[in-house]
Amino acid sequence: MKLTHSRRIAAIVRAALLAAGFAVVLAAQPAAAAGSNNNGQQLYMLHCAGCHGISGISVVPDAKDFSRVELMAQPDQSLLNLIRSGRNMMPPYLGILSDQEIINVINHIRTLN
Numbered sequence: 001m002k003l004t005h006s007r008r009i010a011a012i013v014r015a016a017l018l019a020a021g022f023a024v025v026l027a028a029q030p031a032a033a034a035g036s037n038n039n040g041q042q043l044y045m046l047h048c049a050g051c052h053g054i055s056g057i058s059v060v061p062d063a064k065d066f067s068r069v070e071l072m073a074q075p076d077q078s079l080l081n082l083i084r085s086g087r088n089m090m091p092p093y094l095g096i097l098s099d100q101e102i103i104n105v106i107n108h109i110r111t112l113n
């Protein structure tokens with residue numbers, strides 16, 4: 001009886017911690033969106049995270065991680081060109097995202113490492 005009771009309390013504590021975790025994540029969202037990054041993070045989640053991962057660690061075999069220094073050392077313009085035109089498995093975003101939106105996404109990618 002006593003054991004069952006403490007198990008229930010443990011379950012309630014776990015649920016509360018989980019809820020608190022979600023609250024923190026939700027509270028963090030508007031702050032990120034309101035930053036200098038504009039909509040880059042949302043666009044990244046929508047268009048890129050499926051292959052490049054939420055944190056820039058690729059989930060498909062051929063895509064390189066954005067944490068690689070030599071990749072992100074490229075100027076905005078060459079990343080912009082690549083994202084516009086695509087390469088192999090990487091789809092082209094010309095006509096899907098505006099140049100400004102792509103720049104916002106690049107700014108977001110640069111925060112990932």
Ligand code: HEC
Nearest residue numbers: 047048051062063064071079083087088089090091093105
């Ligand atoms: C369908 C999966 C997929 C999606 C969606 C995708 N990518 Fe890629 N991306 C790849 C692959 C695969 C490569 C490697 C291409 C190659 O060199 O063969 C790549 C390469 C890149 C590179 C260049 C890496 C290098 O080697 O120089 C950048 C930058 C990049 N992606 C950004 C993005 C951005 C930004 C988005 C969203 C707007 C996006 N990708 C969406 C699969 C994807």
